[in-house]
Ligand SMILES: Nc1ncnc2c1ncn2[C@@H]1O[C@H](COP(=O)(O)OP(=O)(O)OP(=O)(O)O)[C@@H](O)[C@H]1O
């Protein structure tokens with residue numbers, strides 16, 4: 652079972668983009684993959700994948716109700732399947748009130764039983780739901796969570812349930828600071844939750860061509876403190892198009908989605924994007940990252956060949972076990 656929380660202390664470090672691309676890469680490797688969106692804000696994984704039609708309906712059943720053990724329906728009905736085959740448990744507005752709902756539950760339950768508030772296992776609820784009540788390990792090979800780093804109760808529940816972190820970092824002054832914070836945070840969490848938390852890898856993302864950026868990347872790649880299997884370049888055009896294609900960077904390239912101006916208006920359409928080697932290279936790196944997570948962190952057996960079938964264009968295949976491009980046809 653592959654489980655990871657895509658975590659970063661600071662906002663806007665491409666977590667959601669990374670979660671989507673990693674999930675689709677794992678799915679393409681033959682793993683049954685589920686993503687859980689714990690971020691109720693706009694621009695979350697749910698909107699990226701065009702899921703969660705009832706996320707603003709307070710009466711609709713949602714993950715919070717299940718985590719708090721007050722479901723309105725079967726758990727399976729929360730799960731949607733995206734166009735690329737990855738399953739998703741979408742976000743819901745109720746995630747924004749998670750802590751106050753949790754406090755109410757704790758008041759009620761500690762009042763009923765002879766228990767102090769401190770004894771209540773407030774960070775173990777998602778764990779119990781995923782593994783003990785729903786036994787998701789029987790249904791999936793990989794589960795990723797995109798949390799909201801500022802919502803501590805949800806974040807701690809996510810980490811308690813999944814135990815492993817993947818950390819995208821931006822190559823800015825803040826990048827290093829957030830890394831110092833990361834080690835500290837992992838340590839704090841281990842003591843607070845009394846579990847072992849593993850940092851699978853750090854992924855420098857949005858690395859531009861400037862000297863400063865290249866130096867940051869080199870620093871990250873050469874530190875022995877953690878693994879840095881790949882770094883992802885500054886790919887704004889490719890990653891931004893994901894929000895129009897409603898899917899991964901693989902989908903953007905294969906369906907050739909592009910945003911452009913037509914008659915004074917911005918439009919996004921498939922079949923328009925030019926195939927660029929550097930974007931193909933980025934897909935290979937994303938696949939390599941997923942391959943690292945699956946095989947190095949979790950010792951799983953997966954499909955090592957990445958097959959990129961670009962619409963009306965050439966088909967490219969990369970075999971990661973051979974570290975080379977096998978065919979271009
Ligand atoms: N490698 C990249 N290079 C340049 N831009 C990128 C890259 N990856 C993602 N982006 C763009 O950066 C923006 C923010 O990305 P994203 O939403 O994934 O960040 P986030 O960490 O989830 O943010 P938040 O903290 O708000 O949840 C998006 O518009 C996305 O298209």
Ligand SMILES: [Mg+2]
Nearest residue numbers: 666667694695
């Ligand atoms: Mg996000």
